[in-house]
Amino acid sequence: MPLSNLLFAVGVVVFTSLGCLLLVSCRHRSRINGLRKSGIPMPAGWNWITGHLLILDRTFRHLPRLANLSLVIQELCREFADTEMFILDLWPAFAPAIITFNPESELFISQKYNLPKPSTSLESVKPIVGGPSLLSMNGSEWKIWRSLLNPGFSTASLVEHVPYIVDCVEVFCSKLLENAGNGILSLDDFATKLTFDVIMKVTLDADINYQRSEHILATALSTITNWHSFWDPRVLLNPARPFIQMYYGYIMKNYIGKELEQRFADLKRQHLSSPTSQGTKKAKSIIALALEAFVEETKGKEMLEGAKLDPEFASMVTCQTRLFLLAGNDTTSSTIVYIYHTLSKHPEVLSQLRREHDSIFGLDISQTTTLLKTQSALLNNCRYTLAVIKETLRLYPPATNMRQGLPGVSLTALDGRLLDTGGFHIIINHQATHTNPRVWVRATEFLPERWLVQADHELYPPHGAYRPFDIGPRACIGQALTLNEMRIVLIMTARKFNITPAYEEWDEIQHRAIGWWARIRSGIWGKDINTVNGDRAYQTEKAGTHPSDGYPCRVELVQK
Ligand code: HEM
Ligand SMILES: *[C@@H]1O[C@H](CO)[C@@H](O)[C@H](O)[C@H]1NC(C)=O
Numbered sequence: 001m002p003l004s005n006l007l008f009a010v011g012v013v014v015f016t017s018l019g020c021l022l023l024v025s026c027r028h029r030s031r032i033n034g035l036r037k038s039g040i041p042m043p044a045g046w047n048w049i050t051g052h053l054l055i056l057d058r059t060f061r062h063l064p065r066l067a068n069l070s071l072v073i074q075e076l077c078r079e080f081a082d083t084e085m086f087i088l089d090l091w092p093a094f095a096p097a098i099i100t101f102n103p104e105s106e107l108f109i110s111q112k113y114n115l116p117k118p119s120t121s122l123e124s125v126k127p128i129v130g131g132p133s134l135l136s137m138n139g140s141e142w143k144i145w146r147s148l149l150n151p152g153f154s155t156a157s158l159v160e161h162v163p164y165i166v167d168c169v170e171v172f173c174s175k176l177l178e179n180a181g182n183g184i185l186s187l188d189d190f191a192t193k194l195t196f197d198v199i200m201k202v203t204l205d206a207d208i209n210y211q212r213s214e215h216i217l218a219t220a221l222s223t224i225t226n227w228h229s230f231w232d233p234r235v236l237l238n239p240a241r242p243f244i245q246m247y248y249g250y251i252m253k254n255y256i257g258k259e260l261e262q263r264f265a266d267l268k269r270q271h272l273s274s275p276t277s278q279g280t281k282k283a284k285s286i287i288a289l290a291l292e293a294f295v296e297e298t299k300g301k302e303m304l305e306g307a308k309l310d311p312e313f314a315s316m317v318t319c320q321t322r323l324f325l326l327a328g329n330d331t332t333s334s335t336i337v338y339i340y341h342t343l344s345k346h347p348e349v350l351s352q353l354r355r356e357h358d359s360i361f362g363l364d365i366s367q368t369t370t371l372l373k374t375q376s377a378l379l380n381n382c383r384y385t386l387a388v389i390k391e392t393l394r395l396y397p398p399a400t401n402m403r404q405g406l407p408g409v410s411l412t413a414l415d416g417r418l419l420d421t422g423g424f425h426i427i428i429n430h431q432a433t434h435t436n437p438r439v440w441v442r443a444t445e446f447l448p449e450r451w452l453v454q455a456d457h458e459l460y461p462p463h464g465a466y467r468p469f470d471i472g473p474r475a476c477i478g479q480a481l482t483l484n485e486m487r488i489v490l491i492m493t494a495r496k497f498n499i500t501p502a503y504e505e506w507d508e509i510q511h512r513a514i515g516w517w518a519r520i521r522s523g524i525w526g527k528d529i530n531t532v533n534g535d536r537a538y539q540t541e542k543a544g545t546h547p548s549d550g551y552p553c554r555v556e557l558v559q560k
């Protein structure tokens with residue numbers, strides 16, 4: 001009988017797959033069980049079927065539903081003060097991981113061994129970035145691309161970008177001005193649009209004015225990110241997801257491809273007219289500089305003579321550009337919002353910040369823009385401003401760091417025990433490292449002075465324990481750019497506006513809008529948890545840890 005044969009064949013396939021799965025699961029779990037029995041630190045409550053998944057779920061229940069996974073892991077870290085390191089087995093949802101918040105071993109991971117990026121760092125951003133990028137590459141491939149892209153972030157380029165950033169921030173200021181005294185607004189939305197304008201300008205030399213109008217690339221990127229999750233199965237298993245991401249990925253690829261062709265045509269024209277000249281004085285975008293760096297290499301010389309841009313190079317640059325748009329968008333914008341959040345809680349810091357701006361840029365605020373554009377070196381004098389930014393990044397780090405463990409490479413826990421990293425992902429929890437009470441004095445307090453004291457002062461930041469941008473060769477390429485951008489934002493806004501969170505009003509409005517049934521339900525089961533460590537503006541799962549509910553706030557003009 002053909003049908004019974006078919007059923008038999010299907011049966012065999014299903015059983016063998018199940019068998020294999022069972023075998024792999026058994027092998028995996030018995031390894032973890034072995035480690036557990038030998039006393040390697042891990043949360044209690046591990047079991048053979050679910051590993052630590054239920055522990056994670058239980059911890060999640062003490063936190064808001066949308067809290068970022070890093071905050072959940074930070075909660076777990078509290079139990080491991082004696083080792084500052086533990087194993088978390090979330091397999092098969094996630095690779096088994098070593099979580100660390102031990103600064104000494106983190107320097108080993110990122111600097112001494114410079115461990116490779118795991119394959120998940122490629123896969124998890126692939127729908128957004130389209131392929132390999134600086135973030136996920138390893139070894140020599142990474143080295144080549146890092147050196148091609150470095151010129152776009154050199155000190156000279158950064159200086160040339162300052163006037164453009166100032167222009168974008170002016171739009172941001174005028175939007176705040178229009179909304180001052182006009183009810184609740186989402187600062188997160190304003191800041192995200194600002195950073196996208198900046199990143200588009202510096203990477204592609206595109207003036208898109210996204211702060212005032214829609215833009216095709218922005219729509220594409222945000223649709224893809226909205227359909228993305230690093231772990232949430234409700235998003236990942238949605239059958240529409242791949243098609244939507246593919247379609248918008250195609251739009252992004254097309255747009256960036258066109259820009260790239262344009263820059264290539266510019267470069268060729270320039271090469272043909274005067275091959276020896278060093279180009280025009282105009283600030284060059286990151287991709288224009290990458291293109292030039294590529295042409296410097298042997299292969300590129302022929303390319304200039306040829307008619308077409310090397311397709312392999314073009315497709316790689318497209319992915320790198322998409323990475324910049326991703327990496328530069330959320331991290332910077334959520335940090336800008338958190339700076340305002342901390343300032344709203346520390347009026348004395350805000351006053352001191354304003355005094356610094358008065359002393360460097362003078363009392364006539366209308367001169368600030370011109371001064372910034374013509375004397376960008378003044379940025380470096382704003383030491384207190386930088387200290388405020390650094391301290392905000394300490395308490396609200398917007399990015400994580402993950403590496404691939406290797407057999408034979410061991411990490412030393414605080415109690416001296418060795419953990420072999422083979423087969424594990426290593427996750428450095430920035431939140432817990434940045435507030436590790438063993439090494440930080442007054443660890444959870446917001447104290448910008450830390451960044452201004454001498455090395456013998458007790459507040460002086462401990463070595464290796466501050467790593468919002470990562471430490472070592474793989475540290476963030478955009479660090480100086482983003483610090484410039486944030487300083488410019490503060491210098492141009494801090495003396496003009498008072499920004500205060502409006503969560504209470506916001507919650508009140510939400511509560512009225514949810515309807516009688518939901519109100520009865522919350523009356524019976526209690527209100528949903530909506531703070532983390534008492535902070536209503538907690539970091540969410542939304543890419544780059546945007547603050548909860550988009551940071552509803554009120555903006556008022558400063559009365560002189
Ligand atoms: C507040 C802002 C930012 C923070 C906190 C931040 C943080 C980080 C961190 C922690 C890493 C290491 C990631 C890992 O190991 O998985 C990283 C890498 C990277 N960041 Fe940023 N970043 C910021 C802004 C930017 C901006 C504005 C850009 C681009 C224009 C950018 C581009 C990159 C790139 C390309 C890498 C990969 C570098 C490499 O592996 O060679 N970042 N960033
Ligand atoms: C980087 O190297 C590690 C270890 O060799 C490997 O497991 C990983 O897949 C590589 N990552 C990528 C993105 O290729």
Ligand SMILES: *[C@@H]1O[C@H](CO)[C@@H](O)[C@H](O)[C@H]1NC(C)=O
Nearest residue numbers: 196218221222225329330543
């Ligand atoms: C930046 O990221 C946020 C959060 O993912 C997203 O909502 C926003 O649309 C992004 N901006 C752009 C222009 O893609």
Ligand SMILES: *[C@@H]1O[C@H](CO)[C@@H](O)[C@H](O)[C@H]1NC(C)=O
Nearest residue numbers: 068070398399400542543544
């Ligand atoms: C959660 O926070 C980390 C930084 O701590 C960030 O890298 C990650 O992108 C956030 N999660 C999501 C899904 O964005």
